[in-house]
Amino acid sequence: MLYHRPRGVNDILPDEVGRWQQAEATFRELCRLYRYEEIRTPMFEETDLFVRAVGKDTDIVGKEMYTFKDRSGRSLTLRAEGTAPTVRAYLENNLQGQDRERLVKLYYIAPIFRYDRPQAGRYRQHHQCGAEAINSAEPEVDAEIIQLSMHFFRKLGIKDVTLLLNSVGCPGCRPDYVKALKSQIAPQFEQLCRECQRRYETNPLRLLDCKNEQCRQIMENAPVLRDMLCPDCAEHFAAVQQTLDTLEIPYTLDPTIVRGLDYYTKTAFEFVAPGIGAKDSIGGGGRYDGLIEQCGGPPTPAVGVGIGLERVLIAQQAATKAQPKAGREAVFVVTLGEEAWVAGLKLTAQLREAGVGAEIDYRKRSIRAQMRTADGDGYRWAVIIGDDEAQQGTITLREMDSGEQETIPRSELVSRLGAEEEEG
Ligand SMILES: [Zn+2]
Ligand SMILES: [Zn+2]
The missing domain is CATH 3.40.50.800 (Anticodon-binding domain)
Structure with missing residues (x-):
């Protein structure tokens, strides 16, 4: 009997692992330069953490988590994304400490588990490097997270990365937008794909990033969230753009960038690189000002990014073609x-x-x-x-x-x- 690896997972073989090590070392080195400290959280968490943080009506919680009962009957879930465990650890271990002003900057390199449809660069165990800047309301920190990511791509030789930028508002202004969106779309409800008909009720913002062609046509007439932001969100978004201009980081405003997770507020962004399938990002992130409070902590604004290592390596291969031949050693x-x-x-x-x-x-x-x-x-x-x-x-x-x-x-x-x- 010859065993096979489970569907949707991948072996990283000795002749590929050098590129992994190089990418990981590059990310670690940049985090050192930008003053982010590494955190390593367990491979699994209480299921409720992800349900609360990510949102029960999201794709991740609804159909992509690896959830199991341990021998005591506790419901546990393999790390479904990187931010919730980081926030849980930040709170549980009081990483904020006595200084309530301090910016807490953390990074991780970790496997992520999602029961997803397997396709190129998308595995049921994939790997992310992520950075989180906790206790930061300042728009300049959003820009720093983006700057760190772009620096990482550049160091790996991935050129022509496009930064897609949006604001998803806050609990103050988003409900009005959602109302406007739903009433605009209501007459065409029957033409939406089945998934979007469900999202219309449970998670209407996700209507904006449906890949279905007919849905996309319908959404072309959708109102634009960044035109309906409250003054606070509008000011924040303008300052993020201004800081990116100062740092000479180009960006494209894209109202369809809403991210699949409920916890995002204000800034949301994705990175798209040539060599990966159309509209497939190599990473993304945003601000999550409400998440820490939602996880039982004091109100604490934060912003972060997650970068998919498999996809980054595909983009790197497309960008750099020739592989450097390993020198003789030993x-x-x-x-x-x-x-x-x-x-x-x-x-x-x-x-x-x-x-x-x-x-x-x-x-x-x-x-x-x-x-x-x-x-x-x-x-x-x-x-x-x-x-x-x-x-x-x-x-x-x-x-x-x-x-x-x-x-x-x-x-x-x-x-x-x-x-x-x-x-x-
Ligand atoms: Zn707002
Ligand atoms: Zn759709």
Whole structure:
């Protein structure tokens, strides 16, 4: 019986993992520069956290969560998105501390689980890097979150990322908009797709981002939310745009950016990159001024972003085409005979202790076969211990690329390669 991975999930194989590590390291480094600190929350949370935070009428809660009962009958859900767990941890661990003024900046790199229709770059376990700026009402912080994201894309070589920007208002002004939207659309209710007919009652803002062609035509006549913002939301949105102008970050106003989650207020944004399917974003986020209070904390404004790593890597591949070939590294220890083998085994251990990658041929094949491995598997050096070397306490060091080789005392090898590895 051969097992298969469950539908909709993916293995990240050794020849791809270098790009993952590079993207993750880039995100970590940028978060360090922008002064965001890492937080790692558990893989699962109480189901109610997501229901309350994301909203029970959203697609995520309605049909995409991996929810299960543990052996005590508690309902738990695999991390369905990154913000709610971060907010839960911020409150539970009192990350705000005594200083009520302090901006709390957190980031995470974590798998997200959604029972979604599998398609390119969209998996049931996918990975996000996200950043959250908690206790920040200032529009300039919305811009900083966007700036951090754009910086990340640029560092990865993804050019032509479009920032789509919108405001979804606040509980003060959104209900009026929703009312206007529904009365405008009511005469064409029957022409809406089934999903939108349901959303019309439960989550009308989502009518705006339906991908169905007929729905999109109907929505072309929809009123525009950013024209109906209350003075506070309008002022905030203007200041976000002004800050983006100052930072020379271009953007496109797009009234269909509403995000699939209930907790967004004011700023909402998405990033679209070439190479990904049409209208498919590589990340997005927005402001969630009500969420922390909704999760049981004091009123605390916040803004954040989540970036899909799978999609970022697809966009990166499309943008940069040629893959940089990995340089040769590490040592392959080639031995002949029992005495040489023992010396080689010790040497391999010493090299690893000294921070030099090393491998030895456990199958003790012929010298020719071992040299083929040293060359074919991309080793930078071969260290050869044959009969002569074993008896004289020496080794022959061969640089694989140049083919240059010399015989040196065994005792000198570790310090010699350790120094070279640091230079290289
Ligand atoms: Zn408002
Ligand atoms: Zn629709």
